Amino acid sequence: MMRWLPENISTFGGEIDGLFYFIYYLTAGVFVLVTALMVLFLFLYRHREGRRAVYTHGSTPLEITWTVIPTIILVVLSLVSVSTWAKVKIDAPPSEFEVRVTGKQFNWEIVYPGPDGRFDTPDDFKIENELHVPVNKVVYVHLTSNDVIHSFFVPNLRLKQDALPGRNIRVWFEATKTGKYELPCAELCGFGHSGMLGWLYVDGPEAYSAWSAQFQR
Amino acid sequence: MSDSGAIAHDAHALHGELGFWRTYVFSTDHKMIGRQFLFLGLFMLVIGGSLAMLMRWELAWPETAVPGMGWVAEPTMYEGIIPPQTYNMLFTMHATIMIFFVVMPIMVGCFGNFLIPLMIGARDMAFPVLNMLSFWVGLLAGAIMLSSFFVPGGAAASGWTAYAPLSAKAVFTGVGLGQDLWILSLMILGISSLMGSINYITTVINMRTPGMTLFRMPLVIWSLFITAILLLLALPVLTAALAMLLFDRMLGTSFFLPAGGGNPLLWQHLFWYFGHPEVYILVLPAMGVTSEVLAVFSRKPIFGYRAMAFSMIAIAFLSWIVWGHHMFQSGMNPLLGTAFMMTTMVIAVPSAIKTFNWLGTLWGGSIRFTTPMLFGLGFVSAFVIGGLSGIFMASTPVDIFIHDTYYIVAHFHYVVAGIIFALFAAVYYWFPKMFGRMMNETWGKVHFLFTYVFFNLAFFPMHFLGVGGHMRRIYNPLQYEFLKPLQDWNVFITVSAFILAASQIVFVVNFFYCLFAGKKVGTNPWQANTLEWSAPSPPPHGNFAATPIVYRGAYEYSVPGVREDYLPQDRQLPTGSAPTSGH
Numbered sequence: 001m002m003r004w005l006p007e008n009i010s011t012f013g014g015e016i017d018g019l020f021y022f023i024y025y026l027t028a029g030v031f032v033l034v035t036a037l038m039v040l041f042l043f044l045y046r047h048r049e050g051r052r053a054v055y056t057h058g059s060t061p062l063e064i065t066w067t068v069i070p071t072i073i074l075v076v077l078s079l080v081s082v083s084t085w086a087k088v089k090i091d092a093p094p095s096e097f098e099v100r101v102t103g104k105q106f107n108w109e110i111v112y113p114g115p116d117g118r119f120d121t122p123d124d125f126k127i128e129n130e131l132h133v134p135v136n137k138v139v140y141v142h143l144t145s146n147d148v149i150h151s152f153f154v155p156n157l158r159l160k161q162d163a164l165p166g167r168n169i170r171v172w173f174e175a176t177k178t179g180k181y182e183l184p185c186a187e188l189c190g191f192g193h194s195g196m197l198g199w200l201y202v203d204g205p206e207a208y209s210a211w212s213a214q215f216q217r
Numbered sequence: 218m219s220d221s222g223a224i225a226h227d228a229h230a231l232h233g234e235l236g237f238w239r240t241y242v243f244s245t246d247h248k249m250i251g252r253q254f255l256f257l258g259l260f261m262l263v264i265g266g267s268l269a270m271l272m273r274w275e276l277a278w279p280e281t282a283v284p285g286m287g288w289v290a291e292p293t294m295y296e297g298i299i300p301p302q303t304y305n306m307l308f309t310m311h312a313t314i315m316i317f318f319v320v321m322p323i324m325v326g327c328f329g330n331f332l333i334p335l336m337i338g339a340r341d342m343a344f345p346v347l348n349m350l351s352f353w354v355g356l357l358a359g360a361i362m363l364s365s366f367f368v369p370g371g372a373a374a375s376g377w378t379a380y381a382p383l384s385a386k387a388v389f390t391g392v393g394l395g396q397d398l399w400i401l402s403l404m405i406l407g408i409s410s411l412m413g414s415i416n417y418i419t420t421v422i423n424m425r426t427p428g429m430t431l432f433r434m435p436l437v438i439w440s441l442f443i444t445a446i447l448l449l450l451a452l453p454v455l456t457a458a459l460a461m462l463l464f465d466r467m468l469g470t471s472f473f474l475p476a477g478g479g480n481p482l483l484w485q486h487l488f489w490y491f492g493h494p495e496v497y498i499l500v501l502p503a504m505g506v507t508s509e510v511l512a513v514f515s516r517k518p519i520f521g522y523r524a525m526a527f528s529m530i531a532i533a534f535l536s537w538i539v540w541g542h543h544m545f546q547s548g549m550n551p552l553l554g555t556a557f558m559m560t561t562m563v564i565a566v567p568s569a570i571k572t573f574n575w576l577g578t579l580w581g582g583s584i585r586f587t588t589p590m591l592f593g594l595g596f597v598s599a600f601v602i603g604g605l606s607g608i609f610m611a612s613t614p615v616d617i618f619i620h621d622t623y624y625i626v627a628h629f630h631y632v633v634a635g636i637i638f639a640l641f642a643a644v645y646y647w648f649p650k651m652f653g654r655m656m657n658e659t660w661g662k663v664h665f666l667f668t669y670v671f672f673n674l675a676f677f678p679m680h681f682l683g684v685g686g687h688m689r690r691i692y693n694p695l696q697y698e699f700l701k702p703l704q705d706w707n708v709f710i711t712v713s714a715f716i717l718a719a720s721q722i723v724f725v726v727n728f729f730y731c732l733f734a735g736k737k738v739g740t741n742p743w744q745a746n747t748l749e750w751s752a753p754s755p756p757p758h759g760n761f762a763a764t765p766i767v768y769r770g771a772y773e774y775s776v777p778g779v780r781e782d783y784l785p786q787d788r789q790l791p792t793g794s795a796p797t798s799g800h
Contacts, residue, residue: 004685006699016614023612027605034572034601041579042594045515046586052782053775054581058521058574066573067566074562077612082555084614089551105389148383149481151546151621155686155699158618164482164548165382166475182699186621186688188376190389191302194692 006155009177009202013158015084023077088159092172095140097133103143103150103163106192108183115216125215129198134208135178143169151187154200162187175202235758243353245345246758250352251331252651255644257356258323259728264363265314266718272307275299277711279693293371302391304692305374310366312377313399316499317406318359320636324502325410325448326355328643329417329441331651335749335756336438338426338765338787343419351412358406365398373399376690378492381473381484385465397466400459407456410448417445426748428767432526433786435747435771436519439526440505443533444498450537451494458487485547489540497536500600500632501529503639504571507593510642511575513745514590515582516782518772521574528567528574535564545616554613561611568604572597583775583782587743588661592642595669599638603631606680621690624683630676641668641724648728649742653754654735660727667720674713678706744783747771751787 002024008017045053100111100119107128114123133139143152145163152171153160161171183198203211235244244250274283282297293303330348334341342348365372372395375384379399387393421442425434434442461472462484471477473484512519519525541549541557575597584590606628610616619625641664648656685703687694694700694707741750748767752760765787773784784790 001681001684004681004703006686016618019612020609020615020618023609023615027608031601031605034576035598037576038579038594038597041576041582042584045579045582045584047516047583051583053515053517053583055518055775055777056520056581057518057772058524058577062573062577063521063524063570067570070569071563071566074565074608075559077608078559078562081558081612081614085551085555085558088614088617089554148389149380149547153621153686153688155618160546160617160620162547164475166481167548169548182697184688184691184697188305188380188383188690190383191300191305191374191391193305193690194301195696197697 007177008156008158009175009179009181010157010159011174011176012084012088013156015087016158019081019084022080026073026077089161089171092140092170093138093174095172096137098140098142099131099133100142100144101131101152101163102146103152103185103189104146105148105190106185106196108150108152108185108196108198109146110198112212112215115212123216127215129183130201131183131198132201132203132208132211133175135175135202135204138172138174141171141173143171148189149187150185150189150196152183153186154181154183156181157200160186175200178202178204178207243349245341245349247330247334247342247345247348248651248756248760250348251327251329253352254322254326254330254355255651257352257359258319258327261314261318261322261359265311265319266721268307268311268314270715270718271299272304272311273711273714275304275307275692276694277708279695299692301692302374303371305376305390305690306372306392306395308690309373309376309399310362313362313373313403316377316495316633317403318362320499320633320640321410322355323640324499324506324636324643325441325444326352326413328437328502328506328647329413329445331647332749333417333420333438333441334424335650335752335760336435336747336771337421337424337429338748338761338767339420339424340759340761342416343424344416347412348416351409351416354412355406355409358402358409361398361402361405365395365402368394368398371395378488379462379484380488381462381465381479381481382475385462385473385484387466397463400463400466404456404459404463407452407459410452414445414448414452417441418449421445426765426767429748429786430767432523433767433770435505436508436522436525436529437502437505439529440501440508443529444501447494447498447501447533447536451491451498454487455491455495458484458491461487482544482547482549485544485549486540489543490537492543493540494533494536496629496633497532499636501532503596503636504529504600506639506643506646507575507596508578509747510589510593510646511578511597512772512774513646513743514585514587514593515578516585516774517578517582518770518774519574520577520580521570522770522772524570525574528570531567532564535560535567539564542611542616545613546620551613558611558613562608565604565608565611568600572601572604586662587645588656588658588665589642589646589743591662591665591669592638592645595638595665595672596635596642598669599631599635599672602677603628603635606631618686619683621688622683623679623687623689626689627676627679627683630679634672634676637672638668641665644728646743647749648731648735649738650749650752650754650756652732652735653737654731655738655742656731656735657727660723664720664723664727667723668717671713671717671720675710675717678710681706682710741785744781746773746783746785748786751785 102109143163145165150163181200185196286297370393464470471479542561545554775782
């Protein structure tokens with residue numbers, strides 16, 4: 001099942017995948033155990049003439065066992081998830097590159113701060129559905145929407161965040177591999193939702209400068 | 218415990234004298250109302266299932282004409298080709314119909330009505346007229362929902378979750394009246410459910426026959442009782458949210474519209490505050506049914522009766538504090554996400570307890586593989602997968618990736634569509650009591666085999682799509698480069714879903730044939746303990762010839778010292794001969 005996971009290109013994606021695999025092996029183990037017991041019981045205790053079922057109402061030690069063990073496993077799972085969640089969605093390293101992304105039916109509108117690195121200045125430039133970022137830099141995306149809720153999803157970054165009208169939500173990532181990756185909308189946003197698709201270009205330093213130069217007057 | 222059953226008996230003393238209309242149409246008999254809910258739900262199941270088939274065609278072979286659908290007028294379809302707008306309508310209405318008009322009417326409406334009075338030894342519901350109204354108001358809601366397909370702009374297309382602002386202004390979806398009717402229908406259905414839940418709660422509390430203590434009640438009655446409490450508390454929240462949404466749409470308010478100072482996340486909080494208890498409203502009765510059939514056909518007391526009852530109570534409490542796990546990526550404060558992850562992990566524990574107790578029930582049994590038993594086992598099997606796959610998205614970091622993908626679709630179909638196994642278990646098991654005839658066992662097993670195999674072939678590969686990042690609610694996966702390698706799975710799923718749907722014809726034929734020509738049965742064809750099997754099949758108006766007295770719990774099977782391997786709750790044993798307590 002896990003072989004369908006897209007390639008990870010973000011600094012935090014490895015941790016997310018690690019948790020994903022951890023839960024996969026954990027649940028697969030429980031699934032095999034429960035299914036094997038069920039099949040075994042169905043076979044061993046099928047109806048046969050002359051044998052009566054065991055008359056029992058249960059077992060308190062067993063109830064305690066199968067209450068306590070899952071509780072411990074699930075609490076541990078929560079605790080190991082906390083730090084990765086905080087890393088992706090709460091604590092961000094200092095920004096090295098910033099961009100504004102606005103969802104609107106049915107495009108991503110992307111505003112770059114231009115050479116001065118500041119928004120709302122004359123050298124800002126705006127382009128639709130093409131998000132160019134430098135590789136190995138901490139990127140802040142200031143996410144909002146013009147109309148309905150959209151969701152900024154880059155499978156290769158392991159990043160998803162809804163874009164809300166009336167709200168400005170900061171997300172961050174650091175891409176570690178150059179290339180061109182898909183940036184679909186993941187939240188139903190109307191009849192054009194399917195096909196609302198941008199592209200993330202992770203550029204090397206020269207490639208990024210060359211690309212951004214064409215927007216400078 | 219009370220003897221109000223006897224009082225109810227006097228109130229219904231005129232049974233048997235009613236004409237056609239009062240017997241079959243405007244009936245106040247809980248059993249007829251239960252059957253009415255069953256037929257409503259089965260009819261809607263055909264519609265909801267058909268919508269799913271159209272979606273599956275589109276996902277497997279995008280933007281090609283659906284065979285045989287060329288007659289559908291534009292703009293719904295273009296010579297059989299489904300446009301995106303119609304696709305959005307399909308999944309919105311598929312989910313709405315399946316949740317509100319199939320699972321709720323059948324599991325809660327039908328079996329709640331049919332079973333509660335019979336299994337607690339009452340002669341009817343506490344409020345029979347309210348009960349009748351509950352059905353007719355529910356039917357009105359269903360009619361309004363179906364009528365929305367035929368209005369200009371079509372039916373609702375903003376998902377069954379109707380996230381604002383998409384749902385809050387017609388301009389965003391192009392759907393006007395269809396969305397308004399959707400809101401109106403669910404508000405009316407809420408009234409129907411409230412009437413039902415008040416009735417169920419009152420009946421369970423006040424009308425148990427002498428000896429039927431709370432902890433002698435069958436687990437299916439516990440499940441329906443808890444479900445009714447959840448309904449009573451959850452539905453007003455949905456109704457309030459729907460009213461605000463309707464005001465935003467029709468009166469120009471801005472509860473959910475940021476341009477006017479509103480907040481889109483308010484809708485999500487209200488919706489999921491209702492929506493997560495709703496999931497348990499759907500699944501608790503299925504758990505109850507499963508507990509009944511597993512004990513009966515293992516010929517064994519249910520393992521850990523009190524643990525089973527208390528785990529349902531725990532689920533009922535915890536279901537109110539987990540709603541935020543639907544909103545991890547919504548823009549809700551991520552610190553809240555951490556808190557909701559903890560509560561969500563905790564609610565998995567009572568579900569695990571239930572599963573282990575079902576296994577414990579099988580252990581040491583003398584298992585009869587009847588059709589209801591097979592479907593009960595099918596529910597457990599699906600619930601194990603659905604429960605375990607839920608742990609992935611409970612972990613907030615993993616949810617970042619799988620949220621809004623087919624992984625979620627796979628998960629909730631294993632839980633909610635998995636209820637279909639319990640639903641069929643219940644229909645096959647109680648059919649003899651409802652209609653006085655057996656369904657054909659051989660064809661029942663054929664039905665099970667096809668349903669089980671193709672259910673798994675249809676829904677399991679959706680996990681693969683989700684791991685691949687395949688978003689939900691997209692109309693054409695081939696628009697995305699990264700999804701093209703997964704397309705073969707989409708075709709595989711679609712073919713499996715078609716066979717799954719086609720194999721339900723076996724059920725429909727078996728059901729209707731046996732309704733009229735099935736083998737007639739006596740009062741207790743399954744040799745079960747619960748009180749409904751002491752009443753004639755089908756029970757007359759008033760249910761019991763004499764008020765039953767309960768001497769023991771519901772699961773006294775294979776009791777040592779008793780010749781048969783079952784011991785009905787109302788059978789008095791000579792003193793000192795065998796245990797009379799149970800629970």
